[in-house]
Amino acid sequence: MQEESEYATMWVSEGILFFTFKPIAELDLKKAELLVASRFKFQNNTPYPVLCNIHNLKVVSEEAAEYLGREGGTLIPAISVLCTLYYHRILAEIFLKFHHPGKPTQIFNNNQQALDFLQKYK
Template identity: 30%
Template sequence: MIAAHDLYENNYARFWIIDGILYFKYKPNTTINIKVAQSVVTDRIYFQNEKSYPILCDVRGVVGTEKAGRDYLAQSGSVLAQAVGLIVHEKVLLTISNFYLQISKPSVPTQIFTKEEDALIYLNGFI
């Protein structure tokens, strides 16, 4: 069970921390543009209270991205992130995520997974 103060939610995502891993889940039908990217990064950094975490990022709610949003996440989205495990479930998102990794080159170790369990195994190596 997650206590209310252990969960943060804005218009685009929810995040919480369990066992040293920050869980980050985009809400359904989210398009990542510059406004969304800035909002989720700012709120996540504030929520983390200056502590760095491995991040499990569930992007299954994302329906589209814009270049400015992707670029912002690649440059500023890694602040206070030790590593990122991206959870995807559709081939289209898998393609977009692979494109993001190859083109935007995030500054922290980042891998793509279709199963949360596999991502958690990966991220536990950074705790």
């Protein structure tokens, strides 16, 4: 099963939800709320560990980061943040430092390592 929204692509494979942001110039609060709502609908109250690919993100507003840190982790037992560029790694580290989602979260630049981390949370 796969879901396309205006801001992300989501699919589930082998018990893991893959979440890839589409190109977004600025992720603001309204877009963050729409993203989380579309994920809730897609998950249909089923918790999944998430591999979140942020390679298309450019700027995340403070309000959006705060919302994602609070509400964005609902129905997610663990998160792997996949980022291959240094800029995205810094973006992810800042998010974790100031808006930690309150569940096991790791940053990876390797897809297999990101998946390996999530295996114990399925």
